[in-house]
Amino acid sequence: MYTCSLDRMTDKIKTFSKYGDAGHGGITRYSLSPEAKLAREEFIKRMKAIGAEIEIDDVANIYATLPGTDPGAKRIVTGSHVDSVKNGGNYDGILGVMSAMEVLETVAENNIPHKHPLTAMIWTNEEGSLYPPAMMVSGIVCNDYLPPEIAKNFKYENMMKSKAMEEHEGSAKTFGEALDASGYKGDAKYRLSPDKYLCNFEAHIEQGPILEEAGNDIGVVDCVLGMFNYSLKFTGFAAHAGTFPMSKRHDALYAASQALCYLHDEIDKLGRPELVYTTGEIYCHPCVHTVIPDEVEFSLDVRHEDPKVREQVMEIVKKIATMKWAGCDCEIRENWKRDTVYWNEKLVGYVKSAAEDADISHQMIHSGAGHDAQFVAYMLPTTMIFIQTKDGLSHCEPEYAKPEHCTSGATVLLNAILKADEDFE
Amino acid sequence: MYTCSLDRMTDKIKTFSKYGDAGHGGITRYSLSPEAKLAREEFIKRMKAIGAEIEIDDVANIYATLPGTDPGAKRIVTGSHVDSVKNGGNYDGILGVMSAMEVLETVAENNIPHKHPLTAMIWTNEEGSLYPPAMMVSGIVCNDYLPPEIAKNFKYENMMKSKAMEEHEGSAKTFGEALDASGYKGDAKYRLSPDKYLCNFEAHIEQGPILEEAGNDIGVVDCVLGMFNYSLKFTGFAAHAGTFPMSKRHDALYAASQALCYLHDEIDKLGRPELVYTTGEIYCHPCVHTVIPDEVEFSLDVRHEDPKVREQVMEIVKKIATMKWAGCDCEIRENWKRDTVYWNEKLVGYVKSAAEDADISHQMIHSGAGHDAQFVAYMLPTTMIFIQTKDGLSHCEPEYAKPEHCTSGATVLLNAILKADEDFE
Numbered sequence: 001m002y003t004c005s006l007d008r009m010t011d012k013i014k015t016f017s018k019y020g021d022a023g024h025g026g027i028t029r030y031s032l033s034p035e036a037k038l039a040r041e042e043f044i045k046r047m048k049a050i051g052a053e054i055e056i057d058d059v060a061n062i063y064a065t066l067p068g069t070d071p072g073a074k075r076i077v078t079g080s081h082v083d084s085v086k087n088g089g090n091y092d093g094i095l096g097v098m099s100a101m102e103v104l105e106t107v108a109e110n111n112i113p114h115k116h117p118l119t120a121m122i123w124t125n126e127e128g129s130l131y132p133p134a135m136m137v138s139g140i141v142c143n144d145y146l147p148p149e150i151a152k153n154f155k156y157e158n159m160m161k162s163k164a165m166e167e168h169e170g171s172a173k174t175f176g177e178a179l180d181a182s183g184y185k186g187d188a189k190y191r192l193s194p195d196k197y198l199c200n201f202e203a204h205i206e207q208g209p210i211l212e213e214a215g216n217d218i219g220v221v222d223c224v225l226g227m228f229n230y231s232l233k234f235t236g237f238a239a240h241a242g243t244f245p246m247s248k249r250h251d252a253l254y255a256a257s258q259a260l261c262y263l264h265d266e267i268d269k270l271g272r273p274e275l276v277y278t279t280g281e282i283y284c285h286p287c288v289h290t291v292i293p294d295e296v297e298f299s300l301d302v303r304h305e306d307p308k309v310r311e312q313v314m315e316i317v318k319k320i321a322t323m324k325w326a327g328c329d330c331e332i333r334e335n336w337k338r339d340t341v342y343w344n345e346k347l348v349g350y351v352k353s354a355a356e357d358a359d360i361s362h363q364m365i366h367s368g369a370g371h372d373a374q375f376v377a378y379m380l381p382t383t384m385i386f387i388q389t390k391d392g393l394s395h396c397e398p399e400y401a402k403p404e405h406c407t408s409g410a411t412v413l414l415n416a417i418l419k420a421d422e423d424f425e
Numbered sequence: 426m427y428t429c430s431l432d433r434m435t436d437k438i439k440t441f442s443k444y445g446d447a448g449h450g451g452i453t454r455y456s457l458s459p460e461a462k463l464a465r466e467e468f469i470k471r472m473k474a475i476g477a478e479i480e481i482d483d484v485a486n487i488y489a490t491l492p493g494t495d496p497g498a499k500r501i502v503t504g505s506h507v508d509s510v511k512n513g514g515n516y517d518g519i520l521g522v523m524s525a526m527e528v529l530e531t532v533a534e535n536n537i538p539h540k541h542p543l544t545a546m547i548w549t550n551e552e553g554s555l556y557p558p559a560m561m562v563s564g565i566v567c568n569d570y571l572p573p574e575i576a577k578n579f580k581y582e583n584m585m586k587s588k589a590m591e592e593h594e595g596s597a598k599t600f601g602e603a604l605d606a607s608g609y610k611g612d613a614k615y616r617l618s619p620d621k622y623l624c625n626f627e628a629h630i631e632q633g634p635i636l637e638e639a640g641n642d643i644g645v646v647d648c649v650l651g652m653f654n655y656s657l658k659f660t661g662f663a664a665h666a667g668t669f670p671m672s673k674r675h676d677a678l679y680a681a682s683q684a685l686c687y688l689h690d691e692i693d694k695l696g697r698p699e700l701v702y703t704t705g706e707i708y709c710h711p712c713v714h715t716v717i718p719d720e721v722e723f724s725l726d727v728r729h730e731d732p733k734v735r736e737q738v739m740e741i742v743k744k745i746a747t748m749k750w751a752g753c754d755c756e757i758r759e760n761w762k763r764d765t766v767y768w769n770e771k772l773v774g775y776v777k778s779a780a781e782d783a784d785i786s787h788q789m790i791h792s793g794a795g796h797d798a799q800f801v802a803y804m805l806p807t808t809m810i811f812i813q814t815k816d817g818l819s820h821c822e823p824e825y826a827k828p829e830h831c832t833s834g835a836t837v838l839l840n841a842i843l844k845a846d847e848d849f850e
Contacts, residue, residue: 206668207665207667207668207669208664208665208668208669208670209669209670209673210670225667227667229714238820238821239633239817239818239819240632240633240793240794240817240819240820241701241703241705241726241728241793242632242650242652242701242726242728242792242793242794242795243631243632243633243701243792243793243794243817243819244632244633244634244701244793244817245633245634245635245698245699245701246698246700246701246702247698248634248817251703251704253685253704253705253707253723254685254686254689254704256682257681257682257683257685257686258682258686260678260679260682261679261682261683261686264679273670273671273672274670275671276666276667276668276669276670276671277671278666278676278714278715278716278717279676279678279679279718280666280678280709280712280713280714280715280716280717280718281709281712281713281714282678282707282709282712282721284706284707287705287706287707288705288706289654289703289705289706289724289726290703290705290726290794291703291705291820292703292705293704293705296707298678299714301666301667301714301715303666303667367667367668368665368666368667368668368669369665369667369668369715370667392664392665392668392669392673393664394664394665394668395663395665395716396663
């Protein structure tokens with residue numbers, strides 16, 4: 001059993017936190033931005049320093065590989081992304097990259113024997129913050145293996161046309177243009193593929209409060225929850241706030257508020273504490289204080305492992321669409337849905353026994369959030385490791401994971417990979 | 426008793442509807458825009474044609490005056506605005522200007538004897554659509570007479586700095602710059618004032634469904650309702666939609682929805698059908714489908730004649746601020762409030778008896794909306810006349826009033842003015 005270095009991990013956290021430092025403890029590091037390039041350069045510099053070979057594919061993914069003892073063996077890959085949301089934290093994504101680096105650095109430093117080449121990887125544009133959608137590049141690379149209804153949303157040609165958010169001035173106009181200008185457009189022959197790669201690991205902060213509350217440093221992830229995303233639109237009509245009697249109004253915001261409360265009441269009746277659902281977006285038209293809103297739409301994101309439970313929620317949503325709300329009609333639209341993606345059982349077992357061997361506190365956990373790993377899982381045997389997150393906060397500047405926990409995560413990752421190196425076929 | 430001309434009124438409606446025609450039956454005619462200048466030129470052309478003298482003050486208000494038989498008599502003024510909201514209708518504001526023109530044209534055509542000079546007036550920037558706030562210029566002109574808490578919001582110097590909405594490309598940057606560039610910046614000595622003016626009338630579409638429902642063509646307005654405007658802000662904390670358990674959430678949108686429904690329930694218990702209240706605006710942060718909202722704010726506009734009833738609503742709002750909503754705090758902010766403004770009783774009487782004399786169906790009515798007349802009322806005896814509005818719609822392209830009703834409105838306005846000419850001191 002090998003352990004990773006707390007000092008080296010702490011140094012990496014400190015170093016990478018500078019690239020895009022937003023001045024309040026967190027970072028803004030959009031994909032392919034100057035800040036993201038600094039992080040990429042740092043990765044390449046450190047990986048070259050341990051003798052890893054660098055490859056870059058045509059969508060700017062970077063692969064740093066240490067050769068193994070068996071020249072014919074496929075590679076074992078681990079990595080994550082260096083890009084962040086706006087005013088995000090120092091851990092989401094980058095911790096998976098730093099953990100991958102730490103694994104290779106520990107292997108190199110200790111001359112740990114391994115048959116398979118080991119690859120640390122940076123995924124491009126996971127967040128999709130500047131160029132939507134999220135998980136764009138894993139969607140491109142794994143496209144041939146994804147279910148058709150997901151694959152169609154990630155076609156290479158369309159993704160290259162993804163426009164940068166307007167608020168980000170001075171940015172290239174499309175993802176394709178940013179890629180061309182980045183100096184990181186390499187060769188498609190280096191893309192992750194089942195021909196060359198055996199299996200995939202991704203370490204990531206939990207982004208929830210479950211591990212912290214249970215006092216466990218590490219989560220052994222078994223799946224990414226299935227989910228669906230709907231929009232609920234309420235249509236009434238606009239009229240003047242001062243001149244239109246209450247009894248004649250068809251107020252779309254009152255309608256949406258009633259329906260949102262009803263939604264909570266009905267879903268709560270299902271008695272499923274592990275179900276999560278979120279109404280994160282709301283749009284109101286015309287959104288003027290003197291005008292009764294004629295159109296209000298809110299989003300609904302629902303996640304649960306069991307498709308039957310998701311189906312029960314969908315029934316409630318469909319029922320809402322048949323009802324009148326403050327005199328308004330409700331129309332629902334399915335934006336997307338995806339099934340629960342289960343990790344490879346053998347790989348999950350390696351993670352679990354690696355944590356046991358190292359005597360690191362751990363528990364089984366689901367991933368509620370989406371990650372590049374979930375697209376890779378359609379192409380390669382894959383699993384994930386979660387690291388305890390302070391207060392469950394992520395996608396914000398106070399996002400935090402202790403260096404000790406980050407190092408424990410890397411240790412579990414290293415030993416799980418070594419088990420795969422010996423055992424996995 | 427004199428009657429106005431349906432043909433002439435219909436021609437005016439047709440002509441002015443061209444200036445800013447937005448292609449869907451309505452107009453976009455921002456104050457001081459090229460479209461608004463066309464309407465101003467048309468007004469001047471037609472008023473000069475009947476021998477009226479044109480004056481323009483330093484905030485671009487236009488006054489067209491027919492002399493009376495008494496050289497020492499003060500003027501009687503009537504008018505409204507030619508500017509509109511974005512994609513507004515062909516009646517809000519401009520009908521009051523067309524009615525004023527129609528009154529002077531009828532007087533001129535029939536050589537109707539009158540002691541007092543009669544002035545038709547265009548107010549600048551009533552809507553404040555491009556340069557907020559609404560009723561900007563009447564707020565400037567009547568500033569010395571307004572209650573201090575209102576007056577402070579309409580100081581000349583500050584109003585000149587009002588910035589154009591960014592979405593209106595190519596516009597001048599501030600109201601002051603637009604005014605300088607307009608060619609309509611005249612002399613402050615022409616401003617409406619009690620020295621030169623006796624009293625003020627404004628004709629306007631009702632903007633509500635009350636007259637239509639009662640089958641009355643004309644509303645004899647007695648007051649503008651007192652109102653208050655509050656913001657209610659709910660603060661929780663943001664977390665990831667997929668990873669954060671329901672039981673630990675402090676969801677600001679759920680909080681706001683619950684409070685909005687509670688507000689309706691509690692206000693409805695007051696049993697005041699004539700009370701109107703509107704939650705027209707809602708802002709959600711960060712408004713991302715995968716993030717639990719940490720901050721949601723909605724506006725509340727409340728209008729009723731009786732200050733005691735408004736106070737009862739304010740008590741409910743204050744109570745909401747003391748309660749917890751879905752684990753979130755609520756903070757309230759008063760944006761503005763104003764008392765009910767009652768019109769001059771004598772002038773209201775003239776309008777009523779003018780409608781009776783002409784056998785035009787009418788009823789007493791309050792104004793729920795604000796108008797320039799309500800600021801003028803602090804300076805000069807003032808009243809208003811409402812014209813039936815189809816389906817109560819206004820501030821939208823389907824806004825409509827029948828030419829017959831518009832002409833009836835002008836006839837009532839003409840005869841009320843002639844009564845004031847004889848009787849008012």
